[in-house]
Amino acid sequence: MFASSINDETITALSTAPGVGAIAIVRLSGPQAFAIAQKIFLPRTALAPDLNLPPDWQPKSHTATIGFIVQRPSGNDLGRFIDEVVLIPYQGPNSYTGEDMVEINCHGSPIVTREILTLALSLGARLASAGEFTKRGFLSGRIDLTQAEAVLDLIHSKTERQSGLALSVLKGQLGEEIKAVRSKLMELLTRIVAGIDFPEEVGDLDTNDIEAITQDCRGRLAQLAKTARSGRYLREGLKLAIVGRPNAGKSSLLNRMLNFERAIVTDIPGTTRDSIEEPVDVNGIPVILIDTAGVRATEDAVEMIGIERTSKAIEEADLVVFMVDRVQGVGDEEEFIAARLLQFERPYLVVVNKVDLQAQNLGENFTELWAGSGDTAAQRLHDSSQAVQAVPINISARYGDGIDNLKAAIEEWALAGSAVQELGGSLNQRQGQLCLKALESLAFLQEAVQSGMPHDCLGTDLRQAVDALDEISGVAVTEEVITEVFANFCIGK
Ligand SMILES: Nc1nc2c(ncn2[C@@H]2O[C@H](COP(=O)(O)OP(=O)(O)OP(=O)(O)O)[C@@H](O)[C@H]2O)c(=O)[nH]1
Ligand SMILES: [Mg+2]
DSSP states (O other): OOHHHHTTSOEEEEOSOSSOEEEEEEEEESTTHHHHHHHHEEEGGGGSSOSOOOOOOOOOTTOOEEEEEEEOOSTTOOOEEEEEEEEEEEOTTSSSSSSOEEEEEEEEOHHHHHHHHHHHHHTTOEEOOTTHHHHHHHHTTSSOHHHHHHHHHHHHOOSHHHHHHHHHHHTTHHHHHHHHHHHHHHHHHHHHHHHHHOTTTTOOOOHHHHHHHHHHHHHHHHHHHHHHHHHHHHHHOEEEEEEESTTSSHHHHHHHHHTSOOSOOOSSTTOOOSOEEEEEEETTEEEEEEEOOOOOOOOOHHHHHHHHHHHHHHHHOSEEEEEEETTTOOSHHHHHHHHHHHHHTOOEEEEEEOTTSOOSOOOTTHHHHHHOSSSOHHHHHHHSSOBSOSSOEEOOTTTOTTHHHHHHHHHHHHTTTOOHHHHTSOOOHHHHHHHHHHHHHHHHHHHHHHTTOOGGGTHHHHHHHHHHHHHHHTSSOOHHHHHHHHHTSOTTO
């Protein structure tokens, strides 16, 4: 498709992280990769028994050979030795890029890698741009666009769960599901078109058949679309703000979840003055935890600014942990927080802290009791659908009770209802939007069928749905989209 414009060039880059290391890998890919390797590589066997003749070395695909990188001035001169390396040629199409490729495993010195790169460049290669090796793999048809994007996710994953999901997308499972839905729609389109072109022979398709297939595809795409939300949290992480009255134990919870004493904890109300943000892995989900200043009526100028920041943290959070102090119970402070949660329409979890202490009886029904107090923000919040779960989670931030329940609730909310595991990954934002586009077209299609429109009107909606799916997997995608996808890669991948 676009391959012809770039594939006549041979590219090279350092594929391992820059800097000093035991080993580094320099890659070459393209039509001249083997020819360049032949010019710069001298197998060790060639050195025995006399150190004279550069041999006529033939690259053997998928076979590692030990030898030297040499800069040969001319003729039979052995040239200048640059490094001892292990070289592996991969003959296309059985390579990462689908082209002839060479991997040079050299010593991890920036001087050595620079010299090898310079040598390859002097022999006609050019430096690869970011993600160009993977891009070539995509353009050669070896992987689809969802797999190429998974390579990027895998490189940047921060938790085991993220890397596991990226790997299953890379294995192609998610792409297979999209392909399966696409082929069902394509079959329907072909049958409809055949019915239009050859009305005598084929005739109109049964409306029930069209509806059944559309319904099935809509269901499967809806499942895929659902993974986009959790995919965003798994990929980019989610912001979780801990809010509550002073002394409720917010900073204690932050420290407990981080497993170190990050925030200052004292029994003086108003200890935390400014929001503190820390990243933490919650059951494989990268979470940015935000500890906030306790909310109360105050004259203190610094504390007032802190409380304003708490409001801001609520506004910007994906999920809010609304912490209630079991000893102090609920009052104006909680009413203030309820009002902010309503204002910013944030989902929240109620956490009752200090269960190790015997005090106010804030049991399972506490939200009912608290909310049942007339026209209050608490009541309105209770009546809204913002609560992630009806029952509060009892914890002890100081001693660790209930923390696992809290983590499980956060995980459940982040992955809500999406079959990420079963589908072998999650759609990213680009793919998710296209999936919604396909769903929209299918909704139009179903409406048209139900309102008895003639079948020749259905083709356009079906086509649009198929086009959107093709754009997800990269079968039909603009150069612009490709450039954007690969721009996020690093050089050498
Ligand atoms: N017994 C008991 N005490 C706790 C618990 N969690 C916190 N505390 C104590 O409550 C006091 C306040 O804790 P912090 O974590 O500083 O409370 P905070 O909500 O961050 O308070 P501000 O920063 O003032 O808003 C400290 O003395 C903690 O040791 C708990 O689960 N059980
Ligand atoms: Mg605090």
